[in-house]
């Protein structure tokens with residue numbers, strides 16, 4: 001029979017296109033709502049960084065010192081002061097800073113956000129002088145986010161099988177897409193935390209005072225919340241989309257309304 005899935009002696013009616021569309025729309029709204037706090041978390045980090053701008057000249061002196069004592073120069077790492085370099089605007093304006101492992105360059109506007117620079121040195125240390133395989137976590141960043149993004153698509157596929165029907169490989173991925181998305185982002189969450197930890201350690205070794213270390217920690221915790229938040233809320237959004245799509249697209253059992261003996265059916 002067309003539009004029917006049979007499993008374990010029970011027939012299931014496939015769902016209509018309208019039902020699938022409703023599920024998709026609801027999943028879009030709910031997953032959008034779940035990730036909606038993310039921009040606020042990002043802005044809270046920027047605000048915290050701006051609040052420390054008046055101390056930038058102090059951070060800058062210690063940042064230069066930290067770079068000198070880090071041992072990174074010996075590894076061929078160079079410092080690109082974004083305010084004087086030909087780099088993308090976000091770096092020039094001090095809206096972003098980075099460590100680029102391909103060219104071993106730390107790129108930062110030290111006239112604006114030196115406080116963030118220690119964290120970037122932490123990334124360089126993770127990449128070049130790490131124990132416990134932390135450097136491999138950085139390599140999982142791009143594929144991890146790609147997998148997490150892919151899971152958003154797995155979450156919105158319509159279900160062709162009822163609950164409990166035998167599963168193939170794709171079904172198993174669909175069943176676990178929320179968890180997979182979350183786990184795929186975890187290497188980055190851990191590597192970012194390790195970069196902050198090493199950055200703060202380096203700042204202490206450079207001799208920066210406790211009050212400024214405390215402010216730096218506040219900045220770094222908020223920065224890290226953007227990564228942690230993305231993993232947690234992103235994973236939840238995928239999970240919720242999958243649940244909603246299941247509700248709207250899983251084939252429904254066909255109720256037996258006649259009392260005919262089994263052999264008269266078909």
Ligand SMILES: [Zn+2]
Nearest residue numbers: 119123192195
């Ligand atoms: Zn980072």
